[in-house]
Amino acid sequence: MIMRxxxxxxxxxxxxxxxxxxxxxxxxxxxxxAGDETAFATALSALLDAVxxxxxxxxxEEITPSDLVLPDEDTSLTQVRELLSEEGLIPG
Structure with missing residues (x-):
């Protein structure tokens, strides 16, 4: 899987x-x-660090379609809420 x-x-x-x-x-x-900004920032950072x-x-220079696009660490909780599906940011 290609993640951006x-x-x-x-x-x-x-x-x-x-x-x-x-x-x-x-x-x-x-x-x-939960609307928990601190836990959200920590969890998003951990996810991106793992990726x-x-x-x-x-x-x-390699142009490859991404299977999944993740927000950067500066993305707000409100913005990420708009991206979330029932399965979260990563389906499966």
Missing amino acids: ILGEGQYEIAAEHMDRLNELDTGVQSAAE RSLGTPLPD
């Missing part, structure tokens, strides 16, 4: 890492639903 972090770049994520990313995504969704550490960065 807005304003940063794309990462190729192996299927074996999706369960971990979905766990972190659940934390983002829970904090957003960076588990994923393989794609070269900027």
